[in-house]
Amino acid sequence: MAVGGLISRVGLDLAAFRVWELLRATDLRARLRNRRVRALAARELPLPPERLIVLVAGSPDLGWFVEGGKRAMESIRGALERNGAKLEDMQAVLDFGCGCGRVLRHCAGLQGPSLFGCDYNPELIAWSRRNLPFASFAVNDITPPLGWPDDSFDLVWALSVFTHLPEALQQHWLSELRRVLRPGGYILLTTQGAAYEASLSSEERAAFQRGELVVRAAGAPGTNLCSAFHPEQYIRERLAPGFDLLEFVPEGASGNPHQDQILLRKR
Ligand SMILES: C[S@@+](CC[C@H](N)C(=O)[O-])C[C@H]1O[C@@H](n2cnc3c(N)ncnc32)[C@H](O)[C@@H]1O
Known part of the structure; x- marks a missing residue:
């Protein structure tokens, strides 16, 4: 009974949250601002519709979608370089929970690694497949495994993904990401840490x-309603x-403001 009550409560909250996401995506002022960004970017890579942008960024702001993704990419490069690694020297990299390619789109034209993205939301992956042809995309389930063999990647990044998974799923996914990483490979994660303390209840x-x-x-794993701190x-x-912690930078995820950035290396 208690579990049933919990599930239906989460179900109701999720339904309300979905309505909120839809309303965010139809915000007229944001759409008008976005028209200007779309016109300016007309000759660059296609830009996703507001509904998909809200799913990955929590806001329909297209200007931030582009700028935040660019900053996230710079942030990943910075962490690697501080630790003696370079994206261009890698053979294969994976954006786990890539959404509609907010970050990967800034790798178009990158010389070096093959680029991969995956997400459990098939609509986000369908858009990425159609519009970001320089990378390969896959849909995974909310739970592991991934379809790639052991030791496939030199680097996996997961930006604001573990922020939306409960503890057991985080552990399963870290061990699965460890499997697809070659020994010595890197994982870069962003998480919600001390900067969010003020938003927690006193018990939390x-x-x-x-x-x-x-x-x-x-009870709503993977959605933006589920929030981990x-x-x-x-x-x-x-x-x-099974990983060495190379770097923990409080609020270091400049493409995901206020989130901490963590760089791990597979032993
Ligand atoms: C807040 S969004 C961030 C998207 C992207 N990483 C970015 O920074 O733009 C969280 C993303 O994680 C994806 N996600 C959540 N759980 C997942 C899972 N178990 N496997 C793959 N993707 C997942 C969601 O579908 C969503 O695209």
Whole structure:
């Protein structure tokens, strides 16, 4: 009974959240601003419709979709370079939870690695396949596995994806991403940390301060309604067995403002 109640509560919250996402996507002022961005970008890669932008960025702002993706790419490059690695020297990289290619689109023309993206939302992947021909895309399930063999990638990044997964799924996915990474390969994650403490309830904040992972709406995994908050202590001590933590940069994810950026290396 208690579990049934929990599920239907999450179901209702999710239905309301979906309506909110749709309303965000039809915001008239944002659409007018976006028309200017679309006109300016007419000769570049196609830009996704507002409904898909809201799914990956939480806002229909196309200017930010482009600028935020660019900053995210710079942020990934920065972390690699600080740790003696370079994107151009890699053979294959994966954007896990790539959405409609907000970040990958800034790799068009990149010399070096083959580019891959995957997401559990087939609509986002269908758009990416049609419009970002320089990368290969795959749909995965909300739970592992991925379709690639062991040791396929030099780098996997997952920007604001573990922020929407409950604890058990985070652990399963980290171990699956570890499988598809070659030894010595990198994972770059972004998470919601201390910068979000003020938005937590007093009970959540107490758990966060004890170093516990806080997850809201765990019954809606993968959606933006599900929200995870990672204390630094949890990241350092519990998040990623089998990896070395190379870097933890508080609010370092410049394409995902206020999120922390974490660089891990497979042992
Ligand atoms: C907040 S969006 C971020 C999208 C993209 N990483 C970016 O920075 O623009 C979270 C993305 O993670 C995807 N996602 C959530 N759970 C997933 C899972 N289990 N497997 C693959 N993708 C997932 C969602 O569909 C969504 O595209």
